[in-house]
Amino acid sequence: MAMTYAELPGLMTQLTGDEKHSASATSTLDVIWVLYDAVLRVSPQTVDDPGRDWFLLSKGHGPAAYYAVLAAKGFIPAAWLAGFGGVDSRLGYHPDRTLVPGVEIGSGSLGHGLPLAVGLAHGLLARALAEPRVFVLIGDAELDEGSNHEAIAYAGAAGLPNLTVVVIDNQSASWGWGAGGIESHFAVSDWSAVRVNGRDHAALTAALTMTPPRPHVVVATVEAKDA
Amino acid sequence: MRESFVSAAEDLLDEDPRAALIMAEISADLFGKAAARHPQRVLNVGIREQLLVGVAGGLALAGLKPIVHTYAPFLVSRAFEQVKLDLSYQGGHAVLVSVGASYDAARGGRTHQAPEDVALLDTLPEMTVHVPGHPDEVPELLRGAITGLGSYSSYIRLSALSNRSCLPVSPSLQVVKSGTGAVVIAVGPMLDPVLDAVADLDVTVAYATTVRPFDQAGLAALAPDTVVLAEPYLAGTSARLVCAALTGRPHRLLSLGVPRVEPRRYGTPADHSRLYGLDAAGIRSAIAGFTGLR
Numbered sequence: 001m002a003m004t005y006a007e008l009p010g011l012m013t014q015l016t017g018d019e020k021h022s023a024s025a026t027s028t029l030d031v032i033w034v035l036y037d038a039v040l041r042v043s044p045q046t047v048d049d050p051g052r053d054w055f056l057l058s059k060g061h062g063p064a065a066y067y068a069v070l071a072a073k074g075f076i077p078a079a080w081l082a083g084f085g086g087v088d089s090r091l092g093y094h095p096d097r098t099l100v101p102g103v104e105i106g107s108g109s110l111g112h113g114l115p116l117a118v119g120l121a122h123g124l125l126a127r128a129l130a131e132p133r134v135f136v137l138i139g140d141a142e143l144d145e146g147s148n149h150e151a152i153a154y155a156g157a158a159g160l161p162n163l164t165v166v167v168i169d170n171q172s173a174s175w176g177w178g179a180g181g182i183e184s185h186f187a188v189s190d191w192s193a194v195r196v197n198g199r200d201h202a203a204l205t206a207a208l209t210m211t212p213p214r215p216h217v218v219v220a221t222v223e224a225k226d227a
Numbered sequence: 228m229r230e231s232f233v234s235a236a237e238d239l240l241d242e243d244p245r246a247a248l249i250m251a252e253i254s255a256d257l258f259g260k261a262a263a264r265h266p267q268r269v270l271n272v273g274i275r276e277q278l279l280v281g282v283a284g285g286l287a288l289a290g291l292k293p294i295v296h297t298y299a300p301f302l303v304s305r306a307f308e309q310v311k312l313d314l315s316y317q318g319g320h321a322v323l324v325s326v327g328a329s330y331d332a333a334r335g336g337r338t339h340q341a342p343e344d345v346a347l348l349d350t351l352p353e354m355t356v357h358v359p360g361h362p363d364e365v366p367e368l369l370r371g372a373i374t375g376l377g378s379y380s381s382y383i384r385l386s387a388l389s390n391r392s393c394l395p396v397s398p399s400l401q402v403v404k405s406g407t408g409a410v411v412i413a414v415g416p417m418l419d420p421v422l423d424a425v426a427d428l429d430v431t432v433a434y435a436t437t438v439r440p441f442d443q444a445g446l447a448a449l450a451p452d453t454v455v456l457a458e459p460y461l462a463g464t465s466a467r468l469v470c471a472a473l474t475g476r477p478h479r480l481l482s483l484g485v486p487r488v489e490p491r492r493y494g495t496p497a498d499h500s501r502l503y504g505l506d507a508a509g510i511r512s513a514i515a516g517f518t519g520l521r
Contacts, residue, residue: 050290098318104288106316109308115278116313119249119285119293126247126267126291147309150275 003072011068014081027170029065034204044074058113059139060094075102111145121163137166141173155215156189163215172225186217198222228362228385233257235366245292251279253297276301280309287319292376299325299341315351320380322372328386330499342485346464355381356439358415363393388416400445404432408520410451417457423507443472458484481517
């Protein structure tokens with residue numbers, strides 16, 4: 001029984017116990033919803049199909065929005081949400097891929113998702129699986145981690161067309177990303193790069209379904225973390 | 228050993244469409260032919276070791292069998308968080324193959340030396356560790372490690388130091404000399420200096436190439452009262468496993484290996500073996516002092 005976007009706040013309340021959700025807790029909500037609702041070719045029945053689209057939540061912090069979407073789309077029972085973080089719960093404050101159906105990577109420590117995604121994109125092509133796409137979500141402050149920059153320079157040169165990065169930009173990086181913004185750090189390495197409103201579902205859908213013949217980054221602007 | 232690894236890896240890449248090789252510049256010049264034959268599965272990510280291991284984790288998620296290769300300190304200690312999280316924690320498996328060992332690059336200084344590698348990997352669950360003592364032992368170890376990728380990762384520690392002759396590859400301790408005074412466990416390229424050290428001593432020498440899992444049953448079956456552990460990496464790395472194998476049996480243990488000091492000396496690997504007491508003379512002196520055997 002598919003749920004709607006309007007039901008996500010109720011699911012998040014089951015997770016956190018809070019009636020109101022701060023902007024930082026929901027910074028990823030719209031992007032993850034749009035991915036699972038309109039972009040990713042994956043369903044609860046195809047979570048182990050190598051030809052599925054893959055979504056890697058690299059920014060494992062604040063996963064309430066992620067778990068809520070997975071519940072809304074039937075990957076996990078909504079009944080799991082209430083135990084969030086408990087010793088018998090499969091849902092931790094950082095996700096574990098071995099515990100949660102549909103979760104592609106265990107994350108939490110920042111800067112691991114994009115290098116994993118580069119390897120995954122390579123591996124799918126090596127298996128002649130050209131159709132599945134690899135999406136990885138990172139945060140603007142997570143981009144501080146140097147491992148991302150190893151991956152950005154390499155993936156641009158390797159030209160992986162099946163790789164899409166979404167950077168949630170809630171302006172939380174202490175030192176920012178300079179006059180050119182986050183997208184300039186990808187574009188200089190020959191990525192396709194666009195910036196959209198991270199709350200605009202139509203704009204997100206359009207940006208996330210672009211398939212340029214090289215890696216693609218979507219910078220999704222949301223409210224500032226400390227606004 | 229590196230040449231033996233290159234040849235064996237080329238064969239595996241030809242035979243197994245799921246096998247992949249990832250490098251970070253080191254040895255890329257040796258794999259030109261393989262890269263031309265398998266451009267999708269032979270990757271060089273440049274001088275990027277975090278990415279090297281992260282890509283291996285992603286390849287494993289995609290169902291490939293990654294062989295990850297570079298210098299030991301760059302593979303294990305520089306990228307250790309990636310080995311821990313991008314492979315082990317994800318439940319993905321890879322074969323890590325290093326060159327350089329503890330002090331092959333004696334002239335290169337500490338930056339290119341990794342006596343700590345096995346001790347670090349020892350903190351992870353389910354990591355098989357092979358320390359070949361001869362180039363001809365490498366192909367079978369690599370092939371076995373690839374076969375094991377369904378259930379565990381492996382580390383193969385190649386060295387420029389080598390024994391004079393190859394022994395059959397075995398996961399068990401192999402007794403190469405029998406005696407009564409003590410059991411000396413010689414790991415990988417430590418076998419020749421150990422044999423030279425104890426040629427006229429009444430001791431058993433047991434050779435190990437696979438040190439994780441450690442052959443505790445094999446050691447217990449030898450029922451020693453006195454054990455000397457001769458490892459080519461940090462002294463005492465396997466001491467806890469020797470003690471665990473002999474739990475309940477009173478025993479004495481001497482652990483020989485690379486000390487936790489920075490000598491700030493260059494020279495040759497032979498020079499460093501001598502500095503650390505890991506040449507035949509040093510080993511003999513240590514064993515004689517510990518056992519009283521003459």
